Amino acid sequence: MQNQNDFTFDTIKFAQLPQFVKKLHARGMHYIPLVDPGISAGEPLGTYSPYELGLSENIFIKDSLTGKPFIGKVWNPNSTVWPDFTHPNISHYWMTNFDEFHRQVEIDGAWIVSPFPNEIQPTNLLEKRILSPNLPTHTSE
Amino acid sequence: MNEVSNFWDGTHNGLCYNSTYDHPPYVPHVEGGKLNFKTICPSSLQYGGLHYNLHNLYGTLETRITSM
DSSP: OOOOOOOOOTTTTTTOOOHHHHHHHHHHOOOOOOSSOOOOSSSSSOOOOOHHHHHTTOOOOOTTTTTOOOOBBBSSOOOOOOBOOOSSSSHHHHHHHHHHHHEEEEEOOOOOOOTOOOOOOOHHHHHHHHOOSSSSSSSOO | TTTOOOSSSTTTOOOOOOSTTSSSSSOOGGGSSSSSTOOTTTOOOEETEHHHGGGGGGGHHHHHHHHO
16 A cells, blocks of 8 residues: 555555466465555545545535535545545445556455554453464454 | 444544544443544445444445445
8 A cells, every 4th residue: 555545555665566466366366455445535635535525526525514525534634534434435436446456456355444543452362362272463443 | 344443533633523422322342432442433325324323334344236
């Protein structure tokens, strides 16, 4: 990912990613990246289409007072907005993002869930997990 | 991350509006003691209505749209 933004890949450090995925496919394997619903809202204008397309299609969750996209923050460098999956036009928006990314990297699917990053494991539970190989280091919620 | 997860408690200053939905008279025993803990403000608006009413559907609907 570039700046930890959805539908991007680091074209310097992972410049060979498209070829790598093709190689995986040739060996009968799949490539499924994690996709977070949070879309970066802090990229320079004209550089990040998932944000700009969302604005033009008016499909981000809104601040109730201003009517503008609700601004929060997750992994993205400055700020984050979230697609409104109740919006009737959302599938066009979401598919377009996947489609454009797929033209660059032939992903086979998307892992659309990830553990709550601020989840704090109770110490005793963590110790148990370290002691027992049967308990995974993290489980989905 | 589709809780909806947010590193801020609502907005950048950790506040939401002084509204019934952001500060309901009864708050269940949720982590952080407030509805906007590590998520967006419940008063936020979606096409389908208030986020207050749709919060727990976010991941399900994302799954549905992604699988289309």
